[in-house]
Amino acid sequence: MFDYKLLFALAAVVEQGGFERAAVALGLSQSAVSQRIKLLEARVGQPVLVRATPPQPTELGRHLLNHIQQVRLLERDLTELVPTLSEGGGPERLRIAINADTLATWWAPAVAEFCAAQRVLLDHVVEDQEVGLKRMRAGEVAACVCASERPVAGARSVLLGAMRYRALASPGFIARYFPRGVTSEALAHSPAIVFGPDDSLQHRYLESLGVSGNFAHHLCPSAEGFVCLASAGLGWGLVPELQAVGELARGELVELLPDRPVDVPLYWHYWRNGGALLDELTRQLLHRAKSLLVHQRAPD
Amino acid sequence: MFDYKLLFALAAVVEQGGFERAAVALGLSQSAVSQRIKLLEARVGQPVLVRATPPQPTELGRHLLNHIQQVRLLERDLTELVPTLSEGGGPERLRIAINADTLATWWAPAVAEFCAAQRVLLDHVVEDQEVGLKRMRAGEVAACVCASERPVAGARSVLLGAMRYRALASPGFIARYFPRGVTSEALAHSPAIVFGPDDSLQHRYLESLGVSGNFAHHLCPSAEGFVCLASAGLGWGLVPELQAVGELARGELVELLPDRPVDVPLYWHYWRNGGALLDELTRQLLHRAKSLLVHQRAPD
Structure with a gap:
């Protein structure tokens, strides 16, 4: 048996990103935490942590974390049967990697009931898809919402539906940059807004209109900031329809080209042996996503 | 003279977070970029990059980046006088570290006119205050908006005003967790929402009410997600007043205790020798912040 x-x-x-914070979370001294890590490393015969800021797990460390994550979820199931078994009190925490646009739109209404009924606290880790899955593989999170279908080993992935994006800009921006209509040429010369280096939605939109290559763009790694920049007329960009309901109704943002949405499928990844809690969350998410996301058939 | x-x-x-992307941005092959970095390292006699994902500058690398950042801004001033001097076309980019709540609220309206008039593109790097200043010290950004006053060497800091936060929750959450009023004891047992490990606003609010120690909380490192979680009734949390105008007006969020705001001062840090562009942005920001932020006297 391992020494847990x-x-x-x-x-x-x-999870806390440092020895000092870990000590506070565990109610131990910092040196006691260091001692435990050293003992663990002595036992496995190699380092489990790279001492960087914040500390990073080594490959072996990641395997251990992965194991702990699953043990915790299984423990919870058992605790419900035998409540006295658990030493620690307080509600359960679930760590979930999630893309920024999901967290900024349909996520909270979809999980609110589950969290209240199960007394669960959520630790959200905002990551783009590939990084989210990497964290899952590393055992740092129990589940992940992302646009990538392929499950990591030991996990399942299910299609939730699609997030509908529309290319939006302010009326003032459109008047300034597209006085003669939204042509491919004018688009190539008007500033766009891009979420980050991994966001290729604007590139794909331009390519679908025959515009290729580099284009001028602001970088804005914030879902809300993205809409603010677009509303203030700094650029055009693809915004989740769900996030701009008010702006569209008030005419603060308008679609560049009429009814030309881009649908991005979203998948829910979760540990196969994640216990009853994760299974219940999965069940509720699938149910809620039906009314919150755009229906999309899984690819054949 | 350096080899620029x-x-x-x-x-x-x-800036691009990798050799491959750097090559695309520079219009070079990836091996040409590697070659230039190796040549630079041969010339300075030590590594300038740690080959991690993404690559990190060494301490010497950071000094070099710092220098480049300032040279670029000075170049721009000269290019305005002697336009033919510049090889590259296209608009200028300014890289700015900014706290998430600023980007989600008053930032876009404050800079929109400047960006349009000066044809400037913004690269936003969302960071909490200490990390933002670290990036400035490292020369990775030209300016920084944060709650910390102390300027880094070579830079100036000016007070912009204060961001007003209010402790908000949904009416349903309040009915459920505070049936007998918002008492200190009930607060200690109701789930809060915290932005991340560096966000101590909720802790400070609780302390001001005589509640100390750990408390149950969700983690949500997204400004918009934070408001979504609060509106959906998952927890209470301190939200910028500017960000919840609609929710407050519609009664979707209400203040926990009447009129008990928390004001957080915001400072603008910028390179002293950052050139005319940065000076102009500073002038406009100071002017705009007056109407967008809460007036606050600088500490004595």
């Missing part, structure tokens, strides 16, 4: 005191110290250091 | 081709290759690798 040592393993939980490792989890705390990685 | 080599220095710009270093800047591109760090």
